[in-house]
Amino acid sequence: MPIRSFILFVSCLLSILLLGGCTSMENKVVPATTKYPDKPITLIVPFGVGGGIDLVARTVEKSASTHLGQPLVVVNKPGGTGTIGWNEVAGAPPDGYTLAMTGIEIILQPLYGPTKYHYPSALDPIAQITELSLIMAVQSDQPWNSLEDLINYAKKHPGEVKFGHPGIGGINHVLGETFAKAANIQLEQVPFQSGAEAMSNLLGGHIQVVFLNPAAVKEQLKSGKVKALALGGEKRLTDPVFANIPTFREQGLDVVCNSWNGIAAPKGLPDDVKKKLSQGIKKVIDDPEFQKNMENLGLQITYLGPEESEEKWLTDSQKLTKTVQETGIAEKIKEQKK
């Protein structure tokens, strides 16, 4: 009977799914572990394969097993600007076997509207690995050689200069708007799907400015296709390719907007587990091979321990709350979410 077998098949599929769903729901059971870690640790990257944060995670994965005693396994759970992956970690048992890669989005996302968890309080930082100073770059055949040139041009031609960034409400977008506000100029934003897409539109002359992380700019800067006008960090970068880029502050604008990546666990980790874990991650970060790999990626290691990271989350949170309100980004996104 064709119809009967059809129904049978569909119901089989559905029951498999339901069973699968059940197994992943047995949450919040904290085993009394004595020897942590005794099985592989999952590191959830809440973004797709191939992004900057994914590369940091995989660099950690590469050096982790020798220092943690167990392999670290990277699992990508992309979607919802990171919220899907972080929801999963925030709701996972705090046993040290489910960790998350974190970025500045854990602070930004809750500012734009209700999220399932308030990540800065639902997650417990283990370490900050790297801090990314965003770079403001223009095509090399543009007549602007300094921030001042660009600001003057934009003042004379309001609305003509457009900047690209890899996602609305992201830190790159925030930096762009902060700069425009500080310089008192009108910059139009163009959202793209990725840093690569923004860069190719800059190279093609379709947009005039990009705000991107150093790794996304490095190759084009080296080949002289783009020039960097300013750096979003507090200090200059040490990498020779970037060393001569002046910060916004040096050029008289009070704009500091840094992105960072780190590792966090669900809140409520047992003290001994947290200690072991943070020591293990510290050892990974001190490993010369890890440092070399990070340097290859164009990333500067800026280690912060659990307490320092927590402080940083707090200050960033206060600062960004103010910034997204002043620049009108939060209002714009919230308004559209209604």
Place this chain on the structure above:
Amino acid sequence: MDILNLLLQGVSVSILPANLLSCIIGVLIGTLVGVLPGIDTVSAIALLLPFSYGMDSTAALIMFAGIYYGSKYGGSTTSILLNVPGEAASVVTCLDGYPMGQKGRAGAALAISAIGSFIAGTIGLIGLTLLAPPLAQAALAFGPPEYFSLSLVGLILLSKLTGTSTLKSALMAVIGIMLSTIGLDSLSGISRFTFGIDELDRGFDLSIIAMGLFGIGEILTAMTHADAKPDIPSVKFRDLYPTKEEWQRSITPMFRGGIVGFLVGLLPGPAATISSFISYGLEKRYSKHPEEFGHGAIEGVAGPEAANNSAISATMIPLLSLGLPFCGATAILLSGFMIHGITPGPSLITERPELFWGLIASMYIGNVLLLIINLPLIGVFVQLLKTPLNFLMPLVAVVTLTGAYSINNSMFDLIWVIFFGILGFLLQRAGFEPSPLIIGLVLGPELERGLTQGLIICNGNIWTFITRPLAATILSLGFIVILYNFVTWFTKFNNKRKELDANRS
């Protein structure tokens, strides 16, 4: 010849035992990824990344590239044999590949698809070798307004690709566009049509919908006539390979597909899928036997399968010469490169010539290897058809669902694969051909983003689109084709009326 010298140096790198071995492993895994429906190239490479940490960087890159281009070789296998595409880029191959298989020409279809892949892959590689830097520069001239124009013209021309009813095809294409709007809107940052479900924010992956509609949908269809014995004519050995006539009919489509695929591959987006549809459309238009399309026209296999392979070679151009990945699969390749300490970009050719040319040379070798692997496999694959469907189809279902899960590691996606499977089954029953839906799904987002980003760039003035030379050229070409179609339709209509009038009097 400077380039020839460099390429020879590259060959000497790529035939080092370790590199040759990783090339073989890469193309073997790639073939497997292609053959198994649901297993997506991106997730396959992501899964294998950790295993490469201990490898030498050149060998690792050669392996990743091998998986990437190898996967497009095998994609047609299950399309032809089971009507289940192995990859989204082989959806269109089902249209004529499967009917060929039903007529006992599965072997010929597989052979043509393998040879077409080889020829087009090589065309793509020659383009990559000779023209990479200037082509990459040319691709940059395409900005959002140009993508908008391309997608608009593409949608209009491609939506009536299959079947008999324009209305049904257009309806499918519109549903595809509608599905593509689900998720986080990149312009405003708001979630659209997600009903508050976070998982829907990322939208539907092309693979999820393609595997549902075509994979699970076909399995369900097969279930409804599971009692019937598979009616496959027994295939003699010499019937496994194409006849002279099939050859002659395929050779031009292969080259045409190869060139189309290459050009499409230079632009952002899922190039392999888009190019296969464009090639199918072209072949149907230029064929001397347009009535055979949909019933097993060999051109409908040769063209698209060639196109998706040369598209792959072309997508390597922006990656290797600019360091910019234009699609998901090259983005993961870029990651693989970076993890091994290699940053593709303008300086790669000068700083690491042995690596760059070694990789390119390995792709030539890999293409030959793929042909050598695939041709003898045809006999094995055709034997698969003798397996009763009630054993084969559940197996395909398991593989498809596993693959679908691995894309985002998400149980939620599995529900949707099954939902789209049931939808695909019902659509087939109701006489709707779902492939225009895939076109809408692929081109819809390009159209929307091109329009919104383009409007910002043009200060909100849509007429600026027409003053940009490239966009204007594309739009007017599209306009001419539509006008031409309209005129031919009108003359036909007129002739018919005259005929009727003549009959009446």
